[in-house]
Amino acid sequence: MTRVFNFCAGPAALPTSVLERAQAELLDWQGRGLSVMEMSHRSDEFVSIAQQAEANLRTLLQIPANYKVLFMQGGASSQFAMVPLNLLGQGGTPNYIYSGIWAKKAMAEAKRYANQHVAASAEISQLTAMPSQADIQLSADAAYLHYTSNETIGGLRAPEVFQTPEQVPLVCDMSSDILSAPVDIEKFGIIYAGAQKNIGPAGLTLVIIRDDLLDQALEITPTMMQYKVMAENESMYNTPPTFAWYLAGLVFDWLLNDIGGLQVMAQINQRKAQKLYQAIDTSDFYTNPIQPAYRSIMNVPFQLADDALNARFLADAQEAGLLNLSGHRSVGGMRASIYNAVPETAVDALIDFMRDFEQRHA
Ligand SMILES: *Cc1c(COP(=O)(O)O)cnc(C)c1O
Numbered sequence: 020m021t022r023v024f025n026f027c028a029g030p031a032a033l034p035t036s037v038l039e040r041a042q043a044e045l046l047d048w049q050g051r052g053l054s055v056m057e058m059s060h061r062s063d064e065f066v067s068i069a070q071q072a073e074a075n076l077r078t079l080l081q082i083p084a085n086y087k088v089l090f091m092q093g094g095a096s097s098q099f100a101m102v103p104l105n106l107l108g109q110g111g112t113p114n115y116i117y118s119g120i121w122a123k124k125a126m127a128e129a130k131r132y133a134n135q136h137v138a139a140s141a142e143i144s145q146l147t148a149m150p151s152q153a154d155i156q157l158s159a160d161a162a163y164l165h166y167t168s169n170e171t172i173g174g175l176r177a178p179e180v181f182q183t184p185e186q187v188p189l190v191c192d193m194s195s196d197i198l199s200a201p202v203d204i205e206k207f208g209i210i211y212a213g214a215q216k217n218i219g220p221a222g223l224t225l226v227i228i229r230d231d232l233l234d235q236a237l238e239i240t241p242t243m244m245q246y247k248v249m250a251e252n253e254s255m256y257n258t259p260p261t262f263a264w265y266l267a268g269l270v271f272d273w274l275l276n277d278i279g280g281l282q283v284m285a286q287i288n289q290r291k292a293q294k295l296y297q298a299i300d301t302s303d304f305y306t307n308p309i310q311p312a313y314r315s316i317m318n319v320p321f322q323l324a325d326d327a328l329n330a331r332f333l334a335d336a337q338e339a340g341l342l343n344l345s346g347h348r349s350v351g352g353m354r355a356s357i358y359n360a361v362p363e364t365a366v367d368a369l370i371d372f373m374r375d376f377e378q379r380h381a
Contacts, residue, residue: 024365027343028356030215037269072268089226090254095194095213099128108235111162114138119170169196172347174320200285219267222260291366292316298370304377322352
């Protein structure tokens, strides 16, 4: 069996050892004679799987006791609506930082429920730099400040966590960089992330929410979309995506026990990204438009000197076992997503391929 190097933006690569373990346990989970997929979500077996996953996540991110962890469905895109629905019950203006396509989608959803205020925008730099703390101007009645820590399509990231006054919770879409490095959970009111980038398979969405924010929902909020209902029911108000939850648990276990935690993971990720950006910057053939301080560690978009070579590049890459390097359909060019589960050897192979391709075509 050969496994390719997969640079997909999502659903993304999973650690091979995690898949092997899932395979070994697929028909018979720990001698119980059935698959995790076939278990009642209320069974002792599944509840132990769910609790272990949460415990490992709490250890990895050092999540304080006054934060709930919710294992939800609907993707990050549902969170775009759930954040305003759950936080605007006491009025106020939703505040947003505009940084690219994902931030824009979050903003579009919030507009359904209230007038919003753009507290800062990356538009000034033409999306090549995140706004800085000094650029942020909150509205007087800000209900919360939302930002996107890593713009998966643009390859733009916020190098620092933004600060807000105590009464204004910070809300962050961390879909594409959660668990890539340690983060200080206490600076946030809500963190959410679709699982299919850096957590596990598609179908699961993680929400980390401070206790005091559970009870501020608009009346109209559907039951399934209320954080409070999910928290009170241990994310099992209805049938959760059990197999995705289990696999996420295996990934948390891998991060904790095989990798050695998020400090180590962050160093590996830094090294991977640095190499790739260096290969791009030292060539006359490849370019990346983002200002260095704001370059994503997870998603590295790049353009070839001649767009006419794009199809050739992708075909040759595929031939070399390097998959899913095509840029997002809205921006074109190339993009290498180098999430946690993409090994350093994959990045090395990509760099070798890029050098070789340049020599043949530049
Ligand atoms: C992928 C992604 C989303 C959308 O996630 P879904 O789970 O497909 O809804 C939202 N925000 C960011 C930053 C993403 O990378």
